[in-house]
Amino acid sequence: MSDSSIRFVLDGEVIEIDDIDPTRTVLQFLREDLGRKGTKEGCAEGDCGACTVVVAEANGDDLSLRAINSCIQFLPTIDGKELITVESLAPDANDLHPVQRALVEHHGSQCGFCTPGFVMSLFALYKSNANPSRQEIDDALAGNLCRCTGYRPIIAAAQSMYEEADPQSDWLRQAFGTAQDPKERVERLDRLVRKDGLALEHDGHHFFAPLDIAAFAELYKQHPDATILAGGTDIGLWVTKQHRELETLIYTGRVSELKALELTSSHIEVGSAVTLTDVVPVLVKQYPGLDELFRRFASPPIRNAGTLGGNIANGSPIGDSMAALMVVGASLVLRRGGKQRELPLDAFYHDYQVNDMAPGEFLERIRIPMPDPGAIVRSQKWSKRFDQDISAVCTAYRLQLDGDKVADFQMACGGLAPVVKRATNCEQAINGQAWSRETVERAAAALAQDFIPISDMRASADIRMRATQNLLRRFFHETQGSLDETVYTYGRQR
């Protein structure tokens, strides 16, 4: 049996809604239904951060707090959670949260419009990191745009918000005028835990949130035309920007097996609904050469909602994770009903937006092999901005040397073809050869046989190809230890 109303906590109250369009966004609900207008709409596509809110989930005896973009988050996905908006932080104007006080005192609220989003991203940082470095502050604000370029006072506020804090003014004690410690909040969320899945119906639109994989697989088999919804950071824009009608959504975010992340002696097993925020530290610990790629993947609010599975299944030619996962030999476990099969990721994409999944089949998990000792794995993202930008080109390499010779070289690229794919001619030009400048020059020339790049607003075909060849050269120099990292980190000095 499934429940047909959604329930979540807002300012200490449980809100229950039983008749709502499943694609109504959290932002629309706040501003239009509740008239709660502190949270702003800038872009409605997850880019500017004006709409940032924080969602709290019970995590054992504690709360995990994450900033998300309310403009592209569908309301049913916050079922069972606590929603915290800028209004939640200050019961009245004379009782500001330390983050807000720091912004006032450092003149960090300039236009005012983007400020609630900055407040909420800083609040999430304040709650998760007691002593952030400058880089951690920059990374936490990567999804908040200040169009008047007034980042200096905002960063000064972030650095001093901890000095502003005193326990009496902390929201966990005083917010909403009632004493509430984290335990009480966890208990309240525990009372919202469901025994059954969720099934909403509104005006011919359906939203299903099953709780286990058997129910999920069966539902999708019955509704092969339904849209599988994970973090919604791609799908949200289909609704807000393309105004697409999504008749039936089946949500992965409550399915325990799809949320599982497991390390075995041979693999990292990543359920398709694991968020990027959860999987990236595990992946980067095994493959440190992927650190910069994932730091530059969208922004914290997008990574808090978006999943690795969604990135792979969406299959955009400019998706960032796939090139890296291809060179490390990742495979996909696909499932239809009770039947599973495993497929190497580099055999998954056939053409632009065409992949190997049959109707009713879905991505269950991603299997990422543990690293081979001695292999070098790197990925490079080339985009106009360091933060929160889509790649013009994204490359990845895996290199295993045997003395001076190349025992195994793999390279994959996004942004150059209708799908992310391996550079097989380039690989052939390198495998078995001396790892030298001359070999790399021959391989750079061979890239032209692997890809016929497109021209678009991100880069022309010619620039894309030349950039890719230069990125390969750069990788070679990095393996020789002959590049100064501070010069080559795309303009941001570390």
Ligand SMILES: Cc1cc2nc3c(=O)[nH]c(=O)nc-3n(C[C@H](O)[C@H](O)[C@H](O)COP(=O)(O)OP(=O)(O)OC[C@H]3O[C@@H](n4cnc5c(N)ncnc54)[C@H](O)[C@@H]3O)c2cc1C
């Ligand atoms: C502002 C912004 C910045 C972004 N920056 C980047 C970036 O830097 N790099 C990048 O690569 N991407 C970027 N993206 C795109 C997006 O965030 C990623 O592709 C993300 O990983 C999608 O995951 P999701 O869980 O949100 O997928 P969703 O939007 O929920 O789904 C995406 C697609 O995958 C399908 N799907 C999801 N799960 C499954 C499953 N288990 N089985 C079968 N199909 C499934 C859905 O049906 C849909 O077709 C950005 C997006 C935004 C809005």
Ligand code: FES
């Ligand atoms: S309104 Fe710009 S990110 Fe949501």
Ligand code: FES
């Ligand atoms: S303070 Fe809002 S755009 Fe700069």
